[in-house]
Amino acid sequence: MNGSSMNIGQAARVSGLSPKMIRYYEELGLVPKARRFVSGHRLYTSVDVQTLQVIKQARDLGFPIERIKKLLRLWQNRQRPSRRVKEVVDAHVRELEERIVRMHAMKRQLEALAQDCLGDDSPDCPILAGLQQYGRHGPEV
Amino acid sequence: MNGSSMNIGQAARVSGLSPKMIRYYEELGLVPKARRFVSGHRLYTSVDVQTLQVIKQARDLGFPIERIKKLLRLWQNRQRPSRRVKEVVDAHVRELEERIVRMHAMKRQLEALAQDCLGDDSPDCPILAGLQQYGRHGPEV
DNA sequence: GCTTGACCTTCCCACGGTGGGAAGCATTAG
DNA sequence: CTAATGCTTCCCACCGTGGGAAGGTCAAGC
Known part of the structure; x- marks a missing residue:
């Protein structure tokens, strides 16, 4: 070797x-x-x-792997237009943004819920109450 | 029914x-x-x-499912200390934060790379150059 | 009644990525 | 030569969800 x-x-x-x-x-x-x-x-x-x-x-x-496949093909192709590379990267950046926004919204909601929870020995907890109350999806039961 | x-x-x-x-x-x-x-x-x-x-x-x-299991157990237990609920939620918020920070760092790096890419028909592309250059992990080859 | 279509049941398989580990050779260090 | 790595292929697991097959059940219309 x-x-x-x-x-x-x-x-x-x-x-x-x-x-x-x-x-x-x-x-x-x-x-x-x-x-x-x-x-x-x-x-x-x-x-x-x-x-x-x-x-x-x-x-x-x-x-993700599939996008890396595209990137590698472009990387290995000396005739690539850099436009194609940028498209792939931009698409990925947009997806990252979406995920960040979604996770940030979760975080914000959770912090709002947790804010009023005393976090002591008492069983009263606005977090649990909030989990029951938020966003109904079907007709009331 | x-x-x-x-x-x-x-x-x-x-x-x-x-x-x-x-x-x-x-x-x-x-x-x-x-x-x-x-x-x-x-x-x-x-x-x-x-x-x-x-x-x-x-x-x-x-x-994640495992944490929901914990939450449900607390939700169903009228003697729960709200502290336990808050702990579970706080742990999740911290994990969300970490993931957001990581994804934001990725986004930032990608934007920095993409910034100088003309995105036209020319094959020159600082993104691809950057992918080759960044963060070596072992001894040079 | 009987047929039809929508729904239910269980079962297996797929995805994206990664890790764990078994069984069987290959190489290398002592 | 032996012992320890390290390589090979193979299958299984995770998480959470969807797809679909094969078979049973319900409710509607005639």
Whole structure:
């Protein structure tokens, strides 16, 4: 094994992924099927590892696998219009925003509920009352 | 079937859950095993439905099932100290906050990357460059 | 009555990602 | 040579939800 040819464990350490994830990404077609040593062990070159690092970065930025697939295709295509890249990223940013907004709304509601709860030994609790009262979904029963 | 005794479909409509979810929650022990009609169909009273509505509210506020279990136990226990309720809610609020912070950091980084991308027909793209450059995890290769 | 359609039952499978672990080779260090 | 890692493939788990098959039941219309 020379300096730029490594097995899955090494590739994992260098990329910050786990061997399990790398095999899984290969199975999904996110990375091409790895070449093998004669022993059958997967062989990674520095080029492969660079791809894995990009995947790791994208995962850390919250991209779902399918979008990373698109990003990788663009990354590897020297004729890509940067417009396409930006579209993918913008879509992801919008989804992040939506999720943030939704979670922030939850947080706000919960804080409003918790505000009036004394949090002592008494059983009276506006939080529980609120859970019963909020947002009816069907006809009253 | 009288006014306060209904089947799972009705209970679903009134609570805003789906029949599948109701069965799943029963399987998890979130709600007790439903009584049955002679036919074998599940039977729900207005009390059962109230529980389902509380669950729906809690799910909408982002509580994971296990925490809802705790909340329900407190809700049904008239001797609960409201402190316990507040603890559960506060823990959830903290987790929401953490997730919001993490997602906001992702969004910020992505916006920084996208800012300098022209988004035109040219293949030059600082986003892709950034994905390669950011955060190395192992020794350089 | 009998048929039809909507609903119920249980059962298994899928998703997205990740981890755990078993059984069987390969490699490496001592 | 042996012992410990580490690799391979395989299956199972998580969380929460949806889809759908195969079969039983209800309520309406004729």
